[in-house]
Amino acid sequence: MKIYHLSHTDLDGYSCQFVSSFYLKNVEFYNSNYGKEIDKKMSHIISKIGDEKAVILITDLNLTKAQCQSYQDQLKNKDVKLILLDHHQTGAECAAEFSWYYLDNARSATKICYDFFSAIFGKDERLGAYCDVVNAVDIWLKNDPNFELGKVCMGAIAGAKEINKVMFEDEHIEYIFYLMRSFCEFLSLNNAHIELDNRLHGIKKEFFYLKNDDTLSNLNSSYLVRRLEANKDKFSINYRGSKGILTYNIGSASVIGNDFLVANPEFDFFIDMTSKKTMSFRSNGDFDVSQMAKELCDGGGHKNASGGFFAGFVDSYNYDEIKSQVVNLINKKTGEL
Incomplete structure (x- = not known):
């Protein structure tokens, strides 16, 4: 059952x-x-x-x-x-x-x-x-x-934002349960609240640790890159013949975007859509995301790092609905309907 x-x-x-x-x-x-x-x-x-x-x-x-x-x-x-x-x-x-x-x-x-x-x-x-x-x-x-x-x-738990639950629901709950199991290790300690508070950063790092120690940001980025790689078809989008990846509220878009593009050279660009209607564009190499940002949402910035505002975006709890809005925006702006 x-x-x-x-x-x-x-x-x-x-x-x-x-x-x-x-x-x-x-x-x-x-x-x-x-x-x-x-x-x-x-x-x-x-x-x-x-x-x-x-x-x-x-x-x-x-x-x-x-x-x-x-x-x-x-x-x-x-x-x-x-x-x-x-x-x-x-x-x-x-x-x-x-x-x-x-x-x-x-x-x-x-x-x-x-x-x-x-x-x-x-x-x-x-x-x-x-x-x-x-x-x-x-x-x-x-x-x-x-x-x-x-x-x-x-x-x-309120600060456990490392894994976005809209994109990675199963991995998010796995992370939350991992933290809770860790909390249980402190129940019998004197000054347990202080001991847990002192250890929290290390506990988080241990979840994302794979082979070598690093900063929490880098460990988290490596983890998310692996999850994106495992779900490339789901998260990939196209723009004027170029291939990219679309994330939602991923956090640290510059770090994760660059790490993903370096590890996956077949992708030209990285977009992070946020619940605040902002779009972060990243690339690694010759692809100019400033022109992409300008065309899609009157944005701009640098060749490899730009941003914009998607005024018509309607926030959603479902990744497919989010992706559909961005794909429709690309098709409308490029005339590829």
Whole structure:
């Protein structure tokens, strides 16, 4: 039986998935902020379910009554069990009306999730201790002895931007779980919050480490270049007969773009589209991205490093939708419709 777990994009939301990954197999993980993104992710999940039995688990996200009714109606002819575990009081009306909507505002969603699964499959001392740390910071128990460690964990997850989740959803959740497993190593230490804070940079480097030590930026770039190389067909685009790669909110576009182009000389240019509608253009060699930037978005800059603003860009949670907009822009501006 397939399990689809949709959760929030903070420490509490990811920790719910960390708990379910401990107890369950055959789980696909999805993450969302509130509002329309939930509908987008749920539509994607529901579209993947055929005639097989499945469970959709939603954690640390409160829904509107309209969303609850819509999801329930869409699933009425499928063999799917819907479960929601949450702690936001704004979901009280939904919890009163829908039997699959469980709400308890006295515990974090992670604590609810752990108590739910451990009652079925058995307790785990270390996992339970980690969930207590998340609980302390998420519902802001300032006098709880776990509170300070929870603050460090919360900041670490909020700052875990090294792998973009729109482009690399599976790798992103793998990285988040790696960090959480590392957090568990500090649970029994004196001044655990200080020890973890001191070690965080090294912990991050260890995830990206392959052969030789380097700066976190360079290790991260090498990792992302390898992931881009493994998915060249998905991320490649064309412009006037030249071949390029399109990324989204990749971060450090100059470093990653140059590293990718050096390692993959068959590509002429590198574009990073951002949620702020900006476009970063990079090349390595004779290809002039300043002319490309000028034609596509009235931008410009240097021959190998330019930028522009795509005013008509509509941000999306789906890479294919992002790529489609950039491809359409290229086709429109170059007349290659």
